[in-house]
Amino acid sequence: MGAGHGHKLHYHGHSVVHRAPAHLKVASLLVFMLVVVATSRTWFPVFGVYLALLVAVIAASKVPPLYIVKRMVVEVPFVVFALLMPFVATGPRVDVLGLSLAEDGLLAAWGLLAKGTLGVVASLTLAATTEPRDLLAGLERLRVPHQLVQILGFMIRYLDVVTEEMRRMRVARESRGFSARSVRHWPVVARSAGALFIRSYERGERVHLAMLSRGYTGSLTPGATTPGATNATPTTAAPSSTTPGNHA
Structure with missing residues (x-):
């Protein structure tokens, strides 16, 4: 973003x-x-x-x-x-x-x-x-735990991503003629919600592994936790170009 x-x-x-x-x-x-x-x-x-x-x-x-x-x-x-x-x-x-x-x-x-x-x-x-x-930034200034601020930052950052994926899943169902009009269709909607949860969880794991491969140690530079930040540069030295994490 x-x-x-x-x-x-x-x-x-x-x-x-x-x-x-x-x-x-x-x-x-x-x-x-x-x-x-x-x-x-x-x-x-x-x-x-x-x-x-x-x-x-x-x-x-x-x-x-x-x-x-x-x-x-x-x-x-x-x-x-x-x-x-x-x-x-x-x-x-x-x-x-x-x-x-x-x-x-x-x-x-x-x-x-x-x-x-x-x-x-x-x-x-x-x-x-x-x-x-x-x-x-205001939460950080109020001395809210840094880890919690990071979680909120990533939640805001990926909220639109998950919402858009949910919309694409709904369009895919409707393009196949499915429309949740009665209680009998609830199991299909529930399975879609489960699939969305698994995809979001796996995406979070991949993002976390990519951060670790770039030297993430639990803290980011000031402003990197905000949704507007374009780069999440870790406070530690960046890995060299030969590090496999650079290709994650």
């Missing part, structure tokens, strides 16, 4: 939020989420204040609200779980639109939806206003 490549979650802009240091934005997100999680789910007006604060930040960032809303699909599993809680929870019941729902389940569902939605919106806002390379 060249330096010109961005991430699909990032929205290019030059607002004051975009220009803010990445490590400050990461720290602010962490503090915000700790406060949200620690807030009692019965303090309903406070959640309105949190939402207003997020709306103000999004407005200052000039990121279109629809851009954030479209990417909130990641929250769907939590929404489904929250909708089921009033039905499966025990305790006093209350009738809502002819349905018998548990009061504790309703309160728990509200807390999950409110805190989860605030967390998703805040995280998407950070991703939309921060380049991946700046985000990783």
